[in-house]
Amino acid sequence: MQGKDQILQLCAIKPTPKGPMVFNRYIYAEENPAYWVNRIDPRNLKGCPPEGEVLRDFWAFVQDRNYLVAYNARFEMQFLELRSELNQLSYGNHAYICVMETFSDFFSTGWKKFHIAVRRCLNIKSAKWHDAKIDAYLTLRLFSFFCFLDRPVQLEPIFPKLFRIKVVRLKEKREPVLREWEDEELPF
Secondary structure, X not given: OOOOOOOOEEEEEEOOOOOOEEEEXXXXXXXXXXXXXXXXXXXHHOOOOOHHHHHHHHHHHHOOOOEEEEOOHHHHHHHHHHHHHHOOOOOOOOXXXXXXXXXXXXXXXXXXXXXXXXXXXXXXXXXOOOOHHHHHHHHHHHHHHHHOOOOOOEEEEEEOOEXXXXXXXXXXXXXXXXXXXXXXXXXX
């Protein structure tokens, strides 16, 4: 991760009173060593803007947010900050909520991959490869799942940059019914 890895797609969803605002951009890259994870073909990125430009636009997009929510937030934030530093960009000091830690705490399971959390909480069988727009939408749905439980979720600051969600553990009451996830189902 020391500079050779790069961002190929960056997506964020910002809830607003008028509906979601979506930032979804692809980034130019000559190669993609992580093709087996995200299935992004570098040949399709030739006309895309450079990483620094997209990161600058991303930080402008989220600058009015007090905190950011991501599934593996600790990794995502460290990576975004590293890539911003390499592109000589300022990025502010955003707190974040890690939905992966929330899932792990809630179900007492330890770290689980994203598609497992989506299946267990939302009864959706998502692809094992990652598209940033679908991942952002499903992370928002997972975050909502934990926010609207029987008891309210409390945000407890533990470290200036880290917010953790404390939730009450509930037992599962039914077997999940899995269905296939279709990109066309996204509401935007």
